[in-house]
Amino acid sequence: xxxxxxxxxxxxxxxxxxxxxxxxxxxxxxxxxxxxxxxxxxxxxxxxxxxxxxxxxxxxxxxxxxxxxxxxxxxxxxxxxxxxxxxxxxxxxxxxxxxxxxxxxxxxxxxxxxxxxxxxxxxxxxxxxxxxxxxxxxxxxxxxxxxxxxxxxxxxxxxxxxxxxxxxxxxxxxxxxxxxxxxxxxxxxxxxxxxxxxxxxxxxxxxxxxxxxxxxxxxxxxxxxxxxxxxxxxxxxxxxxxxxxxxxxxxxxxxxxxxxxxxxxxxxxxxxxxxxxxxxxxxxxxxxxxxxxxxxxxxxxxxxxxxxxxxxxxxxxxxxxxxxxxxxxxxxxxxxxxxxxxxxxxxxxxxxxxxxxxxxxxxxxxxxxxxxxxxxxxxxxxxxxxxxxxxxxxxxxxxxxxxxxxxxxxxxxxxxxxxxxxxxxxxxxxxxxxxxxxxxxxxxxxxxxxxxxxxxxxxxxxxxxxxxxxxxxxxxxxxxxxxxxxxxxxxxxxxxxxxxxxxxxxxxxxxxxxxxxxxxxxxxxxxxxxxxxxxxxxxxxxxxxxxxxxxxxxxxxxxxxxxxxxxxxxxxxxxxxxxxxxxxxxxxxxxxxxxxxxxxxxxxxxxxxxxxxxxxxxxxxxxxxxxxxxxxxxxxxxxxxxxxxxxxxxxxxxxxxxxxxxxxxxxxxxxxxxxxxxxxxxxxxxxxxxxxxxxxxxxxxxxxxxxxxxxxxxxxxxxxxxxxxxxxxxxxxxxxxxxxxxxxxxxxxxxxxxxxxxxxxxxxxxxxxxxxxxxxxxxxxxxxxxxxxxxxxxxxxxxxxxxxxxxxxxxxxxxxxxxxxxxxxxxxxxxxxxxxxxxxxxxxxxxxxxxxxxxxxxxxxxxxxxxxxxxxxxxxxxxxxxxxxxxxxxxxxxxxxxx
RNA sequence: GGGCGGUUAGCUCAGUGGAAGAGCAUCUGCUUGACGUGCAGAAGGUCAUAGGUUCAAGUCCUAUACCGCCCACCA
Numbered sequence: 001x002x003x004x005x006x007x008x009x010x011x012x013x014x015x016x017x018x019x020x021x022x023x024x025x026x027x028x029x030x031x032x033x034x035x036x037x038x039x040x041x042x043x044x045x046x047x048x049x050x051x052x053x054x055x056x057x058x059x060x061x062x063x064x065x066x067x068x069x070x071x072x073x074x075x076x077x078x079x080x081x082x083x084x085x086x087x088x089x090x091x092x093x094x095x096x097x098x099x100x101x102x103x104x105x106x107x108x109x110x111x112x113x114x115x116x117x118x119x120x121x122x123x124x125x126x127x128x129x130x131x132x133x134x135x136x137x138x139x140x141x142x143x144x145x146x147x148x149x150x151x152x153x154x155x156x157x158x159x160x161x162x163x164x165x166x167x168x169x170x171x172x173x174x175x176x177x178x179x180x181x182x183x184x185x186x187x188x189x190x191x192x193x194x195x196x197x198x199x200x201x202x203x204x205x206x207x208x209x210x211x212x213x214x215x216x217x218x219x220x221x222x223x224x225x226x227x228x229x230x231x232x233x234x235x236x237x238x239x240x241x242x243x244x245x246x247x248x249x250x251x252x253x254x255x256x257x258x259x260x261x262x263x264x265x266x267x268x269x270x271x272x273x274x275x276x277x278x279x280x281x282x283x284x285x286x287x288x289x290x291x292x293x294x295x296x297x298x299x300x301x302x303x304x305x306x307x308x309x310x311x312x313x314x315x316x317x318x319x320x321x322x323x324x325x326x327x328x329x330x331x332x333x334x335x336x337x338x339x340x341x342x343x344x345x346x347x348x349x350x351x352x353x354x355x356x357x358x359x360x361x362x363x364x365x366x367x368x369x370x371x372x373x374x375x376x377x378x379x380x381x382x383x384x385x386x387x388x389x390x391x392x393x394x395x396x397x398x399x400x401x402x403x404x405x406x407x408x409x410x411x412x413x414x415x416x417x418x419x420x421x422x423x424x425x426x427x428x429x430x431x432x433x434x435x436x437x438x439x440x441x442x443x444x445x446x447x448x449x450x451x452x453x454x455x456x457x458x459x460x461x462x463x464x465x466x467x468x469x470x471x472x473x474x475x476x477x478x479x480x481x482x483x484x485x486x487x488x489x490x491x492x493x494x495x496x497x498x499x500x501x502x503x504x505x506x507x508x509x510x511x512x513x514x515x516x517x518x519x520x521x522x523x524x525x526x527x528x529x530x531x532x533x534x535x536x537x538x539x540x541x542x543x544x545x546x547x548x549x550x551x552x553x554x555x556x557x558x559x560x561x562x563x564x565x566x567x568x569x570x571x572x573x574x575x576x577x578x579x580x581x582x583x584x585x586x587x588x589x590x591x592x593x594x595x596x597x598x599x600x601x602x603x604x605x606x607x608x609x610x611x612x613x614x615x616x617x618x619x620x621x622x623x624x625x626x627x628x629x630x631x632x633x634x635x636x637x638x639x640x641x642x643x644x645x646x647x648x649x650x651x652x653x654x655x656x657x658x659x660x661x662x663x664x665x666x667x668x669x670x671x672x673x674x675x676x677x678x679x680x681x682x683x684x685x686x687x688x689x690x691x692x693x694x695x696x697x698x699x700x701x702x703x704x705x706x707x708x709x710x711x712x713x714x715x716x717x718x719x720x721x722x723x724x725x726x727x728x729x730x731x732x733x734x735x736x737x738x739x740x741x742x743x744x745x746x747x748x749x750x751x752x753x754x755x756x757x758x759x760x761x762x763x764x765x766x767x768x769x770x771x772x773x774x775x776x777x778x779x780x781x782x783x784x785x786x787x788x789x790x791x792x793x794x795x796x797x798x799x800x801x802x803x804x805x806x807x808x809x810x811x812x813x814x815x816x817x818x819x820x821x822x823x824x825x826x827x828x829x830x831x832x833x834x835x836x837x838x839x840x841x842x843x844x845x846x847x848x849x850x851x852x853x854x855x856x857x858x859x860x861x862x863x864x865x866x867x868x869x870x871x872x873x874x875x876x877x878x879x880x881x882x883x884x885x886x887x888x889x890x891x892x893x894x895x896x897x898x899x
Numbered sequence: 900g901g902g903c904g905g906u907u908a909g910c911u912c913a914g915u916g917g918a919a920g921a922g923c924a925u926c927u928g929c930u931u932g933a934c935g936u937g938c939a940g941a942a943g944g945u946c947a948u949a950g951g952u953u954c955a956a957g958u959c960c961u962a963u964a965c966c967g968c969c970c971a972c973c974a
Binding site for chain 2 (some may be wrong): 003005006007057072102168192211217232233234235236247280282285286289290291292293297298299300301302359361401404405407411415503504506507534538540542571572574576577578579580582584585587588590591592593594597598599601602603604605606650653656657660661664665668669673676681692748752754756758759760762763764765766767793796849852853859860861862863864865866867869870871873874877881
């Protein structure tokens with residue numbers, strides 16, 4: 001039963017998770033006798049690696065779910081994973097190109113070519129690619145699952161779902177069909193963001209703008225039909241191959257006479273009209289002439305529509321110049337740009353260039369520069385969905401924490417654009433639309449939109465595209481509960497209680513879940529959304545692979561234990577602040593866990609292997625017993641309050657300070673004499689020690705479940721059989737004892753004063769001394785007399801003389817408190833000069849406080865306008881300061897200082 | 900170009916309009932029989948700046964500066 005001297009996390013962590021899971025502690029059922037509390041996990045990408053952000057987010061969810069489970073609710077954490085359509089595509093295609101997937105390809109029976117050339121998804125074909133996707137998924141999804149277990153996440157594993165499961169796919173199709181039938185899904189040809197590498201469209205959100213890129217504004221001249229030239233400026237010279245107009249401002253005197261005339265395209269057989277457009281053209285920018293390329297620019301397309309211009313696309317879907325590019329056809333887009341510039345130079349049409357700061361749109365996944373491209377896609381009309389979703393956050397039905405994110409949400413939702421949901425990919429939910437062969441695919445009369453293929457399938461062709469990954473994510477809170485079929489889970493667990501996620505996906509995911517939940521369930525998907533902080537390194541820099549400052553959670557587990565990491569993450573989760581993580585902070589919390597471990601050793605060694613009797617069956621409580629029990633009530637109430645408000649850092653901080661400061665530093669030290677002094681340990685002290693420690697383990701369990709369980713199991717007569725099923729502590733008002741706290745405060749202040757004197761004067765702590773305490777308070781006198789033994793054990797006071805009659809020794813270190821003066825008469829250790837300096841400093845501090853209080857109380861406005869309790873408090877303070885100042889002055893006089 | 904945060908001790912952060920706080924780190928003592936992964940004590944702050952509201956401002960308001968993050972199709 002003897003515990004080792006230090007805590008070894010590895011053993012406990014490897015052992016307990018399996019036990020908990022096997023006993024079914026993570027499983028929650030629909031139970032009318034309990035209140036529900038559900039969390040749905042933000043499904044990790046199936047091919048992903050668990051990084052620090054996951055560790056944080058899942059730890060926070062685990063803390064909350066364990067807390068509510070222990071508090072008697074049917075607490076269900078729904079786990080699952082996301083198929084991550086485009087992310088998986090990118091990974092697989094990259095691996096195919098490097099020929100890293102040959103083994104997997106053989107596994108699925110694909111004839112792997114003998115050569116070692118890069119492979120693409122098109123080499124495989126759709127069917128083989130899907131097989132490969134599933135094989136990939138099977139290979140990697142276990143890794144995530146395992147990593148969540150290592151973190152201690154108490155997920156209800158039998159409920160695990162995958163976004164491409166049959167059931168969830170059915171939910172996706174159902175939603176698509178219903179939205180289509182409601183007119184909220186439509187097909188349209190418009191300009192979209194095109195990723196030339198993945199060769200698919202992207203939604204606006206999947207485009208990341210790289211700011212302040214140094215580019216150039218290139219100028220060149222268009223020859224005019226009637227002679228002369230018009231100089232334009234552009235950052236993308238190659239698009240001139242698709243120019244179908246030159247635009248000037250209608251009021252621009254320089255060009256007014258040219259409106260309606262034509263320029264001649266330098267390379268292509270084309271007359272380019274000169275048009276007037278006040279919307280497009282800012283006369284002050286560049287040359288005041290804009291080349292118009294409707295096929296490759298949003299503004300130009302709008303201009304083209306206003307003026308009925310031709311739309312000539314010059315790029316294919318791979319980003320190469322197409323047949324419309326004349327002599328440049330076949331060139332890669334940037335090669336074409338260089339070639340066009342060279343050609344213009346050659347023809348003497350180049351008119352120089354200027355450096356130009358610009359913003360480059362890049363694909364979130366592939367990093368490639370996104371091309372605006374005119375294509376046909378499926379869209380969701382968002383505005384009608386957004387309206388009720390805005391309302392539910394505005395009226396407080398859904399809480400955002402921190403609140404500030406609501407503003408971001410409103411801003412986006414109120415300006416919401418339609419959502420492009422089709423993707424030219426294979427891995428994902430195929431769009432449930434069939435087009436009748438031989439008919440116009442743009443004509444809805446020849447469409448079959450249904451969760452099931454048409455009966456005469458041979459006459460139809462299904463849409464080739466899949467849906468945006470986030471389309472299925474948006475349904476997650478109810479699709480995992482078997483929707484559209486009815487289920488007891490939906491009735492019981494929906495709306496879920498809590499969603500924790502990163503603020504980076506507020507639009508991608510949170511907003512869309514709210515919209516879809518309201519639309520299809522008629523009810524919000526969750527009551528609270530918690531946006532966790534970004535984990536940054538110790539210098540406040542974002543962790544990134546390229547910076548090389550990434551900290552791997554599993555490495556930290558090996559080094560410090562997962563509980564230490566968990567506690568660090570929770571303690572660092574302050575609202576609105578980044579979470580700075582460093583090895584040293586985790587190490588600090590490892591020390592905290594070791595401290596708890598040793599407190600347990602102490603308690604255990606004093607129980608002598610027997611269970612302590614319950615509190616109410618022992619004798620009367622001592623002051624310190626009443627005090628620690630009272631402090632416990634405060635800790636329990638504050639931890640609960642903090643967790644209820646999702647103030648994670650405050651909850652962890654409270655646990656930390658109660659255990660270390662109150663329980664270990666004061667209480668354990670205080671009761672030692674009761675345990676050691678006489679032959680038999682004091683049963684009351686044992687009972688209190690044990691009771692409080694039992695409560696500590698329960699408080700600790702949501703944060704650091706492994707060490708909590710390991711210690712729980714070491715206690716004799718533990719009940720119940722696991723800390724996981726032990727009820728979370730509740731406040732017992734009867735144990736709150738402000739009198740005990742007040743008395744302990746005074747005793748502690750006196751003890752601290754003696755220690756300070758010793759320390760400042762380098763009196764060895766073990767050198768016994770007589771302590772003199774001068775006070776006018778009779779009650780304090782009694783209190784101190786009763787606890788003389790404590791002054792002995794905690795302050796090495798051989799003897800304590802107390803009372804109003806105590807005389808101030810002239811040659812003794814002294815400390816002045818609000819309610820007493822403490823003297824430590826020790827021969828040969830007094831440095832009178834230093835003593836004077838200290839007292840003078842203290843006096844000046846007190847006097848400045850005194851002055852401030854006096855000024856306030858002399859202010860008639862204050863007396864008239866401030867509430868009476870504030871005025872009374874100020875008066876009390878003034879009296880205290882006056883008394884302290886007087887005592888200090890007297891003591892100084894005794895040391896020969898004239899005031 | 901808009902919007903949103905943040906700025907309190909060396910670091911990480913609390914802080915309800917009514918005496919500026921904690922934990923790390925630092926310094927000084929301590930092999931006190933749970934723990935040196937520890938104990939005790941100390942030092943350390945014009946609460947970013949400037950105005951304003953108030954009897955009273957770290958806290959509320961307005962600007963400014965710096966840092967960070969979003970959103971936006973300016974050639």
